[in-house]
Amino acid sequence: MVFGxxxxxxxxxxxxxxxxxxxxxxxADGHEVLIQKGAGEKAGFEDSAxxxxxxxxxxxxxxxxxxxxxxxxVKEFEPCEFGMLREVQIVFTCIxxxxxxxxxxxxxxxxxxxxxxEDSHRYGSPNCEAAGKQGALMGLYAMLSINxxxxxxxxxxxxxxxxxxxxxxxxxVGQAALSVLHALGAWCTVxxxxxxxxxxxxxxxxxxxxxxxxxxxxxxxxxxxTDLVINCVKWPKGNMDYLITxxxxxxxxxxxxxxxxxxxxxxxxxxxETTHENPTYVEExxxxxxxxxxxxxxxxxxxxxxxxxxxxHFRSILNEGVAAAxxxxxxxxxxxxxxxxxxxxxxxxxxxxxxxxxxxDILGIADQRLDPAPPATVSRxxxxxxxxxxxx
Numbered sequence: 001m002v003f004g005x006x007x008x009x010x011x012x013x014x015x016x017x018x019x020x021x022x023x024x025x026x027x028a029d030g031h032e033v034l035i036q037k038g039a040g041e042k043a044g045f046e047d048s049a050x051x052x053x054x055x056x057x058x059x060x061x062x063x064x065x066x067x068x069x070x071x072x073x074v075k076e077f078e079p080c081e082f083g084m085l086r087e088v089q090i091v092f093t094c095i096x097x098x099x100x101x102x103x104x105x106x107x108x109x110x111x112x113x114x115x116x117x118e119d120s121h122r123y124g125s126p127n128c129e130a131a132g133k134q135g136a137l138m139g140l141y142a143m144l145s146i147n148x149x150x151x152x153x154x155x156x157x158x159x160x161x162x163x164x165x166x167x168x169x170x171x172x173v174g175q176a177a178l179s180v181l182h183a184l185g186a187w188c189t190v191x192x193x194x195x196x197x198x199x200x201x202x203x204x205x206x207x208x209x210x211x212x213x214x215x216x217x218x219x220x221x222x223x224x225x226t227d228l229v230i231n232c233v234k235w236p237k238g239n240m241d242y243l244i245t246x247x248x249x250x251x252x253x254x255x256x257x258x259x260x261x262x263x264x265x266x267x268x269x270x271x272x273e274t275t276h277e278n279p280t281y282v283e284e285x286x287x288x289x290x291x292x293x294x295x296x297x298x299x300x301x302x303x304x305x306x307x308x309x310x311x312x313h314f315r316s317i318l319n320e321g322v323a324a325a326x327x328x329x330x331x332x333x334x335x336x337x338x339x340x341x342x343x344x345x346x347x348x349x350x351x352x353x354x355x356x357x358x359x360x361d362i363l364g365i366a367d368q369r370l371d372p373a374p375p376a377t378v379s380r381x382x383x384x385x386x387x388x389x390x391x392x
Contacts, residue, residue, distance in 0.1 A: 002069045003026055003033050005017065005036065005071075006039065006061060006071055012275050015074045015302050015303045017117075017310060018040075020040075020053040023035065023050050026314065034055065034064060043299040043303040061081065082103075087111040089110070089113070091107075096118065097116055098237050098345070098350075098377075112338065113339050114336075114339075115332065116335050117335065120313055126309050131173055132178075132180075133179065133180050135294050142259070147287070150227070162185050162187060164187045166191065167181075167189070169190075169192060169214070171232065189226075190212075191211070198211035199211075214233070216242075229256075230261060231258065234377075242266060246283075249269070249286050250284040257286065258286055260290045273291075276296065322336075326359055329371050333360065334359070344358070346358075351379060355383050356381060362390060
């Protein structure tokens with residue numbers, strides 16, 4: 001099979017999803033590997049390194065789309081790419097389909113086979129770890145007086161107390177942020193709705209981290225004395241029942257900082273997305289850092305970790321085929337988004353009111369012993385397309 005790595009063209013994206021190491025592995029498996037010119041350059045991987053690994057360097061995206069049976073990259077497809085997608089072509093990237101109806105329609109119209117990478121991670125995405133750790137550091141940077149913050153040092157100085165930090169969400173992102181901030185001496189509180197996760201974090205940090213149930217009332221109590229808020233909550237799309245209202249933000253001291261790593265509408269009323277070029281703004285006297293692509297700032301480390309984590313998916317699809325790969329790995333199966341003109345992603349069905357087909361049904365593997373996986377989100381859909389209407 002011809003496997004290709006596209007150069008990401010989204011503003012502020014510096015990562016690659018395949019390094020020369022993975023390219024060499026896929027080449028050794030017997031596949032032809034194509035790399036678009038400059039695909040890894042901003043992450044520190046030169047075209048010459050890919051060529052040394054046995055890959056062919058291709059000049060244009062148009063040629064990549066025309067030649068490759070399987071294409072991958074880091075971020076969503078841009079409108080200029082929609083028309084290049086081909087029928088039965090396999091694509092794997094962070095589609096975020098529920099939030100991008102036009103992109104979903106383009107995938108359906110092309111009749112390609114699309115996987116959304118963010119739903120395929122059994123142990124949490126390396127991008128989530130990267131966002132949590134680097135997001136914590138970005139919060140400290142925004143806290144500096146020269147950047148509009150109150151100028152409080154994370155661990156304090158002799159006679160001057162350190163920061164009080166509130167981390168919303170104790171999952172992969174929140175744990176990563178906590179690991180950095182606790183190590184640097186911040187006074188941390190983690191809020192979650194899972195008491196098991198909070199107990200685990202308390203034990204891990206020898207009871208030196210406070211935990212609380214994540215409710216608007218508990219957050220409101222802490223905000224007036226909190227210096228830095230890190231939002232790591234995966235919020236249900238379309239839910240505008242704010243966890244932190246504008247009025248609550250206004251109770252924080254001037255120069256405090258909010259880092260919204262999740263960047264989901266509906267969590268923080270004062271949120272709007274920012275970029276690496278213009279990362280912060282001030283609302284109600286509070287500095288907001290709301291860059292949606294934090295891992296792009298540490299492109300090399302993230303690329304190495306991310307590429308290693310998705311390589312098993314690539315090898316499984318390339319060596320065994322889509323159906324067998326999805327039967328073997330439930331997390332890959334739940335990430336199947338479109339299949340030859342049909343929607344196969346439950347959250348997208350629920351939020352966009354589109355009929356869908358379960359991946360195991362459209363792949364004809366429902367009667368096999370399937371690797372289980374929990375649903376990717378809380379959104380459920382009973383808007384099923386009858387199987388007798390599925391025709392290829």
